[in-house]
Amino acid sequence: MGRFWSILFFLVPILAIATLVMANFGIAPLETARLPRSFSMAGDTIDQLFNGIHLLSALILSGTVLSLGWALWKFDHRRNDNPKARYFTHNTRLEIVWTIIPAFILVFLAFFQMKSWSENKMDRPTLTVNGQSVPVPPIVMVKAKRFGWEFHYAGDDGIVDTQDDIYIENQLVLPVGEDIVLQLESRDVIHSFYVPELRLKQDIVPGMTQFAWFHSREAGDIEIMCTELCGWGHYIMKADLKLVDRSTYDLWLAEQKSPYTPEFKSNPEVAAAENARYTESDARLERSAQAGNDLAENSIE
Amino acid sequence: MAEATVDNLSKHPRTGNPVSRFVFTYVFATDHKIIGLQFLFSSMIWFFVGGFLALAVRWQLAWPWSDMPIFGHLLFADTGGQMSPNFYTMLFTMHASIMIFFVIIPILAGGFGNYLIPLMIGAEDMAFPRVNMMSYWFMWPAFGFIILSFFLPEYGPAAGWTSYPPLSVLNGGAQTLWLMAMVCVGISSMLGAINYLTTIIQMRAPGMTMFRLPMTIWGMFITAIMQAFALPVLTAALLMQLSDRILFTGFFLPENVSINNGVAASGGGQALLWQHLFWFYSHPAVYIMILPAMGMVSDIVSCFSRKPLFGYRPMVYSITAIAGLGFIVWGHHMFISGMNHTLAMSFMVSTMLIALPSGVKVFNWIGTLWGGKLHLTTPMLFCIGFVSMFVIGGLSGIVMSAPPVDIVVHDTYYIVAHLHYVLFASSVLGVFGALYFWFPKMFGRMMNEPLGKIHFLLTFIFLNGTFFPMHFLSRMPRRVADPYIYDGLKDLLPLNQFMTICAFAMGAAQIIFLLNFFGSLWFGPKAGRNPWNSNTLEWTVPSPPPHGNFEVQPIVRRGPYEYSHPDVEEDFCPQTKNDV
Numbered sequence: 001m002g003r004f005w006s007i008l009f010f011l012v013p014i015l016a017i018a019t020l021v022m023a024n025f026g027i028a029p030l031e032t033a034r035l036p037r038s039f040s041m042a043g044d045t046i047d048q049l050f051n052g053i054h055l056l057s058a059l060i061l062s063g064t065v066l067s068l069g070w071a072l073w074k075f076d077h078r079r080n081d082n083p084k085a086r087y088f089t090h091n092t093r094l095e096i097v098w099t100i101i102p103a104f105i106l107v108f109l110a111f112f113q114m115k116s117w118s119e120n121k122m123d124r125p126t127l128t129v130n131g132q133s134v135p136v137p138p139i140v141m142v143k144a145k146r147f148g149w150e151f152h153y154a155g156d157d158g159i160v161d162t163q164d165d166i167y168i169e170n171q172l173v174l175p176v177g178e179d180i181v182l183q184l185e186s187r188d189v190i191h192s193f194y195v196p197e198l199r200l201k202q203d204i205v206p207g208m209t210q211f212a213w214f215h216s217r218e219a220g221d222i223e224i225m226c227t228e229l230c231g232w233g234h235y236i237m238k239a240d241l242k243l244v245d246r247s248t249y250d251l252w253l254a255e256q257k258s259p260y261t262p263e264f265k266s267n268p269e270v271a272a273a274e275n276a277r278y279t280e281s282d283a284r285l286e287r288s289a290q291a292g293n294d295l296a297e298n299s300i301e
Numbered sequence: 302m303a304e305a306t307v308d309n310l311s312k313h314p315r316t317g318n319p320v321s322r323f324v325f326t327y328v329f330a331t332d333h334k335i336i337g338l339q340f341l342f343s344s345m346i347w348f349f350v351g352g353f354l355a356l357a358v359r360w361q362l363a364w365p366w367s368d369m370p371i372f373g374h375l376l377f378a379d380t381g382g383q384m385s386p387n388f389y390t391m392l393f394t395m396h397a398s399i400m401i402f403f404v405i406i407p408i409l410a411g412g413f414g415n416y417l418i419p420l421m422i423g424a425e426d427m428a429f430p431r432v433n434m435m436s437y438w439f440m441w442p443a444f445g446f447i448i449l450s451f452f453l454p455e456y457g458p459a460a461g462w463t464s465y466p467p468l469s470v471l472n473g474g475a476q477t478l479w480l481m482a483m484v485c486v487g488i489s490s491m492l493g494a495i496n497y498l499t500t501i502i503q504m505r506a507p508g509m510t511m512f513r514l515p516m517t518i519w520g521m522f523i524t525a526i527m528q529a530f531a532l533p534v535l536t537a538a539l540l541m542q543l544s545d546r547i548l549f550t551g552f553f554l555p556e557n558v559s560i561n562n563g564v565a566a567s568g569g570g571q572a573l574l575w576q577h578l579f580w581f582y583s584h585p586a587v588y589i590m591i592l593p594a595m596g597m598v599s600d601i602v603s604c605f606s607r608k609p610l611f612g613y614r615p616m617v618y619s620i621t622a623i624a625g626l627g628f629i630v631w632g633h634h635m636f637i638s639g640m641n642h643t644l645a646m647s648f649m650v651s652t653m654l655i656a657l658p659s660g661v662k663v664f665n666w667i668g669t670l671w672g673g674k675l676h677l678t679t680p681m682l683f684c685i686g687f688v689s690m691f692v693i694g695g696l697s698g699i700v701m702s703a704p705p706v707d708i709v710v711h712d713t714y715y716i717v718a719h720l721h722y723v724l725f726a727s728s729v730l731g732v733f734g735a736l737y738f739w740f741p742k743m744f745g746r747m748m749n750e751p752l753g754k755i756h757f758l759l760t761f762i763f764l765n766g767t768f769f770p771m772h773f774l775s776r777m778p779r780r781v782a783d784p785y786i787y788d789g790l791k792d793l794l795p796l797n798q799f800m801t802i803c804a805f806a807m808g809a810a811q812i813i814f815l816l817n818f819f820g821s822l823w824f825g826p827k828a829g830r831n832p833w834n835s836n837t838l839e840w841t842v843p844s845p846p847p848h849g850n851f852e853v854q855p856i857v858r859r860g861p862y863e864y865s866h867p868d869v870e871e872d873f874c875p876q877t878k879n880d881v
Contacts, residue, residue: 005677005685008761012689016769023773032792033773035709046705053703057696064663065689071670072685076677077607084865084872085608086672095615098664099657106653109703114646116705121642188558189468190572192637192712196776196789201708205572205639206467207555223787227712227778229461230468232387235782 006072013062020054036197039216039243043199045116053109120199125179125213138183138211140172141165144191144204147233149224153253166256170239172224175249176216184210192228195241203228219243329438331430332848336437337416338743343440344408349811351399356808357384358392359767363794363801365783389782390459391475397462398479399447401590402486405728407440409593410493410528413735414521416743418497420839420846421518423506423855428499432492439489446482450475461780463583466553466575470545480543487536494528497521506838508857512617513876515837515861516610519617520596523624527585527592531628535582538575545570576638580631588627590724591691592620594731595662598684600861601738602666604835605681606673607872609862612665619658619665626655636704637711645704652702659695663688674865674872678833679753683734686761687727694722697772710775717779718771726764733760733814740818741832745844746825752817759810766803770796834873837861841877 022030038044126133141160143150151172155164186206194201202212226237366383373382427433451457458479460469469476501522541552553575556568603610632648666688697719701707740748777784784790831840855877863874
C-alpha cells in the first residue's frame with residue numbers, strides 16, 4: 001500500500017499542473033475555465049504576472065510534493081531494511097539556504113510588480129493642458145446603488161456631478177483607445193466595480209469618492225459585475241459595458257444630450273431624485289429618503 | 302505540584318446522588334479533559350451543520366433555483382422548493398461563521414488545546430479550571446443566538462461572515478444576534494487563551510523547559526498569544542457595530558447613507574474602519590486556525606517517521622515568525638477596498654515575507670520524512686495530506702499577495718479556492734489526523750485503520766475535485782446567488798456541477814468517519830498506554846487518563862523527538878525515561 005499512497009501524492013502536482021495548463025491554453029474539457037482575453041495593456045501585464053507567479057508556484061509545488069511522494073515511496077518501513085530510522089535532528093546550513101533563496105525570489109517579485117500596481121491604481125493618467133500636466137478628468141460618474149448602476153456623463157461643461165449631467169442606468173458606453181477615468185461613488189452600501197476583460201476592480205465605499213482608470217484597445221460588448229456583497233440582490237447587480245470607437249461614442253452621447261432624454265423622462269422617480277440633489281435646502285434629506293424608499297421597495301421579496 | 306491552583310471543585314465529586322455526580326462530572330466539568338471533549342463534540346455537531354449549509358450553497362451554484370433535495374420543499378413549499386436569494390446569502394454567511402467560529406477555532410484551541418496542554422506538559426489540570434469551564438459555557442449563549450437567528454423571517458444573518466457595514470447595519474435583526482454570538486465566542490476564546498498561557502508558562506513539569514515542549518504545545522502557546530492580543534480588537538469592533546445597530550451611533554456609517562427606510566443615519570463614520578478592525582483580528586485568526594494544526598502535524602509526522610522532527614528550533618522560530626508577521630498583514634484583504642493604494646505596497650511585502658517561515662515549515666516536514674521508517678497509518682496519511690495541501694494553499698497565497706493580481710482575483714472564486722485549501726484541506730485534515738492519533742488516548746480504544754484510510758482517500762480526492770477547479774474561476778464573483786445571470790459566466794455551469802458532485806461525495810465520505818468514530822467508541826480494540834510508541838508525556842498515563850492525569854510527578858529528562866536514538870534499544874525514548 002505504501003506505493004499506492006506515494007502515487008496518490010505524485011498525482012497532486014501532476015494533476016494540478018495539467019489542469020492549470022489545460023485551463024490556460026483552452027484545452028477541453030477546461031476550455032472555458034480561464035479569464036477572458038485582456039482588453040488593455042495594463043491587463044496584459046497583470047496576466048503576465050499572474051501566469052509568471054503560477055509558473056513559479058508550479059515549480060515549487062512539483063519540487064515539494066514530488067519529494068514528499070518520493071519519501072513515501074522510498075522510506076516506507078516495509079521496504080527499509082535498517083532496523084531504525086536514520087537519526088539526525090537538524091542542519092543549520094540547509095535551513096539558511098531554504099530561507100535565503102526564497103527570500104531573494106520574493107523580494108524580487110515584490111519589487112517587480114510595484115510598477116504594475118502603480119499604473120493601475122496610483123498614477124492616474126494625465127493630459128497636457130497649456131503646457132501643464134493635469135489629471136484626466138472623469139468622463140463619467142458611476143453611482144452604485146442596491147441593486148443597479150447609475151452612470152452620470154459629463155454634460156456640456158465637461159464636468160461630472162453637475163446639473164447638466166446625462167443620466168443612464170445599467171448601460172455604460174465608453175470610447176476605446178484613450179485613457180478613461182471613472183469617478184466611483186455609492187449611494188448606500190459597499191459595492192465593487194469589476195470588469196474582468198479590463199482587469200479592473202475597485203470597491204465603491206459610501207462616503208468616499210474614488211477614481212478608476214483603464215485604456216482599452218479593443219471594442220466589444222462586455223459586462224460590469226458587482227463583486228462586493230450588497231444584499232439579497234447582489235447577483236442581479238450587473239450592467240452592460242459597450243466599448244466603441246470615438247466617433248460612435250460622440251454620436252451616441254449627442255443623442256443622449258438633452259437634459260430630458262427619453263431615459264430621464266421615462267423615469268420620474270429618477271428625475272425627482274436628480275432634482276432634489278440640486279435644491280439648496282434639505283437636498284441631503286430628500287435624497288436619503290428617496291434612496292431609502294428604493295431600498296424598501298427592493299427589499300420586499 | 303499545583304496544590305495552590307487546583308481547587309476542590311475541579312475534583313470529581315465521589316459522593317452524592319448519581320444525577321448530581323453526572324452533572325458535575327460531565328456537564329459543569331472543571332476537568333480539562335472533559336472540557337476538551339465537550340468542545341470536541343459540540344464542534345463536531347456544528348461541523349455537520351456547517352457542511353450541510355455548504356452543500357446547499359453548492360446545490361444552488363450547480364442547479365440554480367431548482368428544488369433542493371429534502372430541504373427545498375420543507376422550507377420553500379410555496380415556490381416549489383426554490384430557495385430565495387436572501388436564503389442563499391444566509392447560507393454562505395452562516396457556513397463561514399459556523400465553520401470558523403464554532404468548528405475550527407473551538408476544536409483546535411478549545412478541544413485539542415484543553416485536552417492536550419496539561420497532559421503534554423505534565424500538569425494535573427489547567428491553571429484556572431473554573432475559568433476553563435466558563436470558557437466552554439460562553440459558547441452556549443453563542444450557539445443559542447445563532448440557532449435563534451435561523452428562525453427569524455430573513456432566515457438568518459446575511460451580511461457575509463465579514464459583516465461589512467453599512468450592509469450589516471442595514472440588515473435585519475438576525476445580524477444583532479450574530480454580533481452577540483460573536484462577542485460570546487470572543488469571550489470564550491479570550492478566557493481560554495489566558496488559561497493556556499498561564500498553564501504553559503507556570504505549570505510545566507520539572508525538566509520541561511520551553512525547548513523541550515512538543516510542537517503541539519508551541520502551536521497552542523503562540524495561538525493563545527495571538528488570541529489574547531487580537532481578540533479584544535474584534536470584540537471592540539463587534540460592540541461598535543452592535544451600538545451602530547441598536548443605539549444608532551455612527552462609527553461605521555458615513556454621511557448620506559440611508560438606512561431603515563429613509564431615516565438618515567447619524568453619519569460621520571467611516572465604513573473602512575470596520576474592515577481595518579475586523580481584519581486586524583481576522584487575519585491573525587487565519588493563523589489561529591492553522592498554527593495548532595501545524596504543531597500537531599509536526600508531532601504526528603515525527604512519531605510515524607520514527608525520526609526526530611527535523612529542525613525543531615527553526616520550527617519554533619517559524620511559528621513565532623508567522624504569528625508576529627500575522628499582525629502586520631491584514632491590509633492584504635483590503636487592496637481593492639479603497640484603502641490608500643500606497644499602503645498596499647507595505648502590506649504586500651509583509652505578506653510575502655510570511656511565505657518564508659511557512660516554507661521553512663514545509664521543508665522541515667519533508668526533512669523529517671527523509672530517511673525515516675515511515676508507518677503510513679491513518680493519522681500519518683492525514684498529516685501528509687495536510688502538508689501537500691498546505692503547499693497549494695500557501696502558493697496561491699503568494700499569487701494573491703501580489704496586489705496587481707489581486708485586482709483580478711479579489712472577491713472571486715480564486716479566493717474561495719485559496720481559503721478552502723488553507724482552512725479545509727489543511728486545518729481540517731490536520732484535525733482529522735489529530736483525532737485519529739489521540740482517539741486512543743481520549744477514549745481508550747483504537748479506531749479502525751482500513752475505514753480510516755478509505756475516509757482519507759475519499760476526502761482527499763473529493764476535496765481536490767471540489768476546490769481545485771475554483772482556481773480557474775477568477776472571473777466568477779463569490780457570494781453571487783446565480784452567476785449565470787452574466788453572459789460571460791454561463792459556460793461555467795458544467796464545471797460548477799462537477800464541483801458540486803465532488804462536494805456531495807466528500808460530504809458522503811464523512812459518514813464513514815462517523816461510523817468509524819462512534820463504532821470505535823464502543824467496539825474498538827482496547828488501546829494500551831502508548832499504542833503508537835510515542836515519546837510525549839500524555840502516552841505515559843493510562844488511556845483514558847484518570848482525573849489528575851499523572852499517578853506520580855513526571856520528571857522530564859529530554860526533548861520530545863528522541864525517536865531511533867542510536868543509544869536506545871527501542872526506536873522511541875519517552876521524555877521521562879532516565880536510564881540512557
